Amino acid sequence: MAHNIPAELKYTKDHEWAKIEGDTAIIGITDFAQSALGDIVFVELPEAGKTLDHHQTFGVVESIKSVSDLYSPLSGTVLESNKDLVNAPELCNAEPYGNAWMIKVKLKNPSELNSLLSASDYQNFLSSL
């Protein structure tokens, strides 16, 4: 099945995406991730102010039958988390790149951006699975 992979975003092998805007990043999970998880029924996200290391667990997303950790693609400080997902976790299935963004992070180490995958790299990664 073909998955939506917007060209302007960066990706990780943990199936998170990051949209870089200057020194902040908006982070969520990919279309592939939501499709693999199935009906998403619970999302737990950090409070603003929490500092995250590269690859640190920043939250949890749960489908009816599974629990999956969310890994921060970048280190930094959480500026905001998406409170809408608490009451409407199903947005993660419907709009993984839109209204289901998860956190906004102020970047600590912009050089980490080089470790992220481009859309085509992520596409190749998915094809290799």
Next chain:
Amino acid sequence: MSLLKTSLHEAHISLNAKMAPFAGYDMPLQYSSVKEEVLVVRQSAGVFDVSHMGEFFVNGPEAVAFVDFLITNDFQNAEMKKAVYSPLCREDGTVIDDLIAYKLGPEKVLICVNASNIKKDWEWINSKLGTFNCKLVNNSDDYSLLALQGPRAEALLKELNFKLPSDFPYYSIAELTHDGEAIIVARTGYTGEDGFEIFSGHNFAKKLWNDLLEKDVKPCGLASRDVLRVEVCYPLYGHEINDNLTPLDAGLSWTVKLSKNNFIGKSALVELKPKFQLVKLSLERGIPREGYEILNSTGETVGHVTSGTMSVVTGKGIALALVEKSKIPSDKKYSINIRNTKYEANLHSKAFVTGGHK
């Protein structure tokens, strides 16, 4: 070891099912969405391939007496053509498996067992045969098993010209000939809804599967089956019951008939006091999962979740949990530890969802 395949394996692959290993078989977890599959069974009808389950036949003059000796529930006094759910216990009262025994005739019993326990059960049952005048046959590989579940199930089988008995209540069984093939239809299931389990040869099952899908019956996988059974609080071997627990530990004392004649485990079960109590808990927020700690109001661990999921019907996190008898709090207040946060739980005396079976 390569995974076993049911006769419907190709059908699952062609439907793009998400597959996973279960009890040595490559089984469908879900086809579309777990949510949709649960709802369709509660509201209409879904079909499950449960051919991985085991089928043993006990034939002979003492078939009924032997099964009655094996299991803790009363099989001797069950009416002809009835099904009886029961634990199968060791002498010390611990549970080998749970099963359904079907009284097909005075000298013919079908036992349906969990796929993961087929070998263990088969060896145990054979070792206990002794001088009972009956024969045991393991037909697990010869049968496919489809579970058609939901309020539309009876109408669907009638549309497909199944000649069901006019009096065919829940937990009964019939041997039928359909399209020239001898099959067994039981009005049982694992969803709490009305429904049927159809034991047949493999080709018959493939055709029935297709016939049902053509009638817009939704194929449903093991994931929705598990949510359905937790919603109605049915135990699952390896979760609420296992080799180290007795039926009394898991709220199954109603299946242990201490008044009946001798049966395996009776002397132990007469004496034993349960070590655990099965509790039903729901959360306003958060989803309990197997292994999570159950806490009392002072934060002490008193038990563990044995099965947890999001209930599709109630939209709440629900759990079956075993609480240590000695630690049952007098205020009956429980919470569940989810990632080191305490979530206060509601204690339920009845199942989370009332199934529609009659």
